[in-house]
Amino acid sequence: MTPRFGWIFNASHLGLLRAASWLAPASERAEWLREWRSELWHVRRERTAQRAVSWQGEREVTLFCLGAFRDALCLRRHAAIHERRTEAASASPVQCILCMALVLIASFTLSLLLPGVRDANEASRGRIDPGLILIEHPDSGTNSKATVSAAEFDGWRARRQRYFDRFAFYSIARESVTTAEGNALWTVAHATANLFPLLGVPLRFSASPAGADGSAADAILSCEAFERDFEANPRVAGSMMRVGRRLARIAGVAPCGAWPLPGKVDLWLLQPESAVAPGTVGYVVAHLTAAGRAEMFEPNTSITAYGAGDSEIDFVGVALQAHTRVPFDFYRFALLLAFLCLPAVTSVSMGEYSFNSHKPSWPRRLCRWSFLCAKIGLLLPIVYYVPLDLAWWHISTSSFASEYAQLIASFLLCLFGMRWVLLDQRQRCPVCLRCVTHPAQVGHASRTFLSWNGTELICMGGHTLLHVPGLPTSWFGAQRWLYLDASWDFLFAGSSRAGRT
Amino acid sequence: MARDAAAETKSEARLSHTAAMILQAIHAGYVYGFGIMEMTGLPSGTVYPAMRRLERDALIRSQWERQSIADAEQRPPRKYYRITAAGRATLEASRKRYPLLERLIPSEEAKSV
Numbered sequence: 001m002t003p004r005f006g007w008i009f010n011a012s013h014l015g016l017l018r019a020a021s022w023l024a025p026a027s028e029r030a031e032w033l034r035e036w037r038s039e040l041w042h043v044r045r046e047r048t049a050q051r052a053v054s055w056q057g058e059r060e061v062t063l064f065c066l067g068a069f070r071d072a073l074c075l076r077r078h079a080a081i082h083e084r085r086t087e088a089a090s091a092s093p094v095q096c097i098l099c100m101a102l103v104l105i106a107s108f109t110l111s112l113l114l115p116g117v118r119d120a121n122e123a124s125r126g127r128i129d130p131g132l133i134l135i136e137h138p139d140s141g142t143n144s145k146a147t148v149s150a151a152e153f154d155g156w157r158a159r160r161q162r163y164f165d166r167f168a169f170y171s172i173a174r175e176s177v178t179t180a181e182g183n184a185l186w187t188v189a190h191a192t193a194n195l196f197p198l199l200g201v202p203l204r205f206s207a208s209p210a211g212a213d214g215s216a217a218d219a220i221l222s223c224e225a226f227e228r229d230f231e232a233n234p235r236v237a238g239s240m241m242r243v244g245r246r247l248a249r250i251a252g253v254a255p256c257g258a259w260p261l262p263g264k265v266d267l268w269l270l271q272p273e274s275a276v277a278p279g280t281v282g283y284v285v286a287h288l289t290a291a292g293r294a295e296m297f298e299p300n301t302s303i304t305a306y307g308a309g310d311s312e313i314d315f316v317g318v319a320l321q322a323h324t325r326v327p328f329d330f331y332r333f334a335l336l337l338a339f340l341c342l343p344a345v346t347s348v349s350m351g352e353y354s355f356n357s358h359k360p361s362w363p364r365r366l367c368r369w370s371f372l373c374a375k376i377g378l379l380l381p382i383v384y385y386v387p388l389d390l391a392w393w394h395i396s397t398s399s400f401a402s403e404y405a406q407l408i409a410s411f412l413l414c415l416f417g418m419r420w421v422l423l424d425q426r427q428r429c430p431v432c433l434r435c436v437t438h439p440a441q442v443g444h445a446s447r448t449f450l451s452w453n454g455t456e457l458i459c460m461g462g463h464t465l466l467h468v469p470g471l472p473t474s475w476f477g478a479q480r481w482l483y484l485d486a487s488w489d490f491l492f493a494g495s496s497r498a499g500r501t
Numbered sequence: 502m503a504r505d506a507a508a509e510t511k512s513e514a515r516l517s518h519t520a521a522m523i524l525q526a527i528h529a530g531y532v533y534g535f536g537i538m539e540m541t542g543l544p545s546g547t548v549y550p551a552m553r554r555l556e557r558d559a560l561i562r563s564q565w566e567r568q569s570i571a572d573a574e575q576r577p578p579r580k581y582y583r584i585t586a587a588g589r590a591t592l593e594a595s596r597k598r599y600p601l602l603e604r605l606i607p608s609e610e611a612k613s614v
Contacts, residue, residue: 035534038580039545039579041577042535042579046535063544063545066546067545067546067548067549068545068546069546071553074549074554075550075553078553078557
């Protein structure tokens with residue numbers, strides 16, 4: 001035998017180690033193999049001759065490699081024991097509640113940190129007054145075109161109204177805007193000064209009002225323009241800019257998130273109500289009086305106005321609240337949909353019918369229901385915050401994509417979350433609330449109509465045995481709990497049975 | 502005190518003669534699996550699983566040697582094992598149970614005496 005055959009033994013030994021490594025748990029396999037290969041190198045060096053193949057030496061090395069199989073199996077057993085311990089710990093009701101609470105805290109903290117989510121929450125806090133409507137001509141269509149003339153606005157404002165107590169007007173135009181950063185063509189809304197107070201929208205970084213000399217008008221930046229052209233620098237408030245030929249002073253930034261008014265505007269230039277240019281066509285926002293609200297039965301209502309010569313002109317009043325949907329509205333809708341769909345994905349029954357007359361005590365039953373309520377109570381805010389974080393984490397302005405993402409994520413999370421809550425509850429021992437384990441298949445599916453078949457699970461505390469039918473029948477349709485009496489104690493000698501009631 | 506004594510008794514009872522021998526070998530300075538095999542005469546299929554159990558029970562701890570040391574000696578890096586404080590206490594208790602243990606594998610201190 002010549003030394004050139006040594007590589008064959010070496011390869012076969014490495015092959016043995018590789019084969020043994022498949023018995024080791026995947027998470028520890030790489031390190032396990034590395035150690036054995038390293039040791040093999042040293043064993044070969046010690047046991048085999050350098051210049052000739054030694055049968056005795058190769059035999060010893062092979063025996064060394066065969067020991068790797070036993071080691072790998074031992075490692076696998078350790079991992080299985082560890083897994084069972086982890087499973088037992090996760091089956092504890094306290095662990096379950098703690099995990100859910102951790103998810104809730106993490107998602108809530110994220111919602112406070114992510115700017116997009118903060119803006120969405122801010123928008124939901126600044127709810128639109130339900131008494132605000134947008135007045136437009138009936139032929140303005142669904143795109144809400146500017147249809148009301150400045151003359152009509154002046155006429156309504158000047159007259160004493162029964163149904164309205166305040167009006168605001170704005171018109172939109174493309175204008176050149178010069179800032180310290182440069183010159184650009186922006187969409188500018190010329191609005192009456194009372195527009196923002198009427199909407200009740202809080203301004204961000206608001207600066208003190210411009211001087212009374214009227215040399216500079218107050219300008220409100222949209223959230224998009226603020227982030228796009230001023231890099232969201234809060235020190236921009238109070239700085240000057242030129243809008244067309246007029247000098248303007250940035251008085252604040254409009255909040256991000258859903259915007260209730262039609263038109264995608266970069267800048268709001270505020271001017272006195274009397275300064276609205278005649279002949280301009282724009283939008284009118286009106287505030288309803290108590291009488292007006294009483295007449296507003298639907299989000300859209302017909303309004304008859306009197307024009308010149310008491311001629312009647314028909315308008316449509318659209319409630320602004322109907323235009324804006326905040327994240328909480330999507331959440332509520334998703335919740336409603338998910339609860340309606342829940343019976344389609346799981347049984348909502350707890351299905352507990354004891355074989356014997358024994359029932360847990362009232363405190364135990366109360367504890368079990370409290371646990372279910374706690375899980376649902378934690379799930380509901382999770383269903384709000386997690387989709388909110390997912391949908392709004394990178395978007396700071398109103399986006400249909402984000403709204404739909406939130407709606408879908410909330411729906412799916414609520415639906416499958418509730419399904420898990422109910423499934424988990426059905427798998428928990430009514431006495432100690434730990435998950436039942438060790439499933440055992442009993443009977444044969446082919447004998448369904450002759451005898452019972454299904455799965456039996458046992459509480460490791462020795463309290464209960466759960467029978468789940470393999471195929472629900474009229475005489476065994478739902479799972480049943482069997483409360484174990486003292487005759488079972490010998491099986492659970494090592495476990496605590498303090499909670500037996 | 503009584504609790505410590507109970508813990509000691511428990512660990513002593515848990516350690517088999519083989520495990521005690523391996524622990525004694527590690528304590529004596531045989532820090533690699535193959536070295537322990539040679540010293541104790543036990544096969545690899547016994548030594549390595551026993552070392553896993555000892556490590557799981559925190560009686561020994563393992564560490565990879567630095568790559569630079571292995572590179573300098575032109576060999577793959579090895580995983581070496583060290584006895585922990587808990588391991589020393591357990592070994593002390595095991596020596597009382599297996600009096601010949603120290604004679605079979607004399608520790609460094611014993612060898613110097």
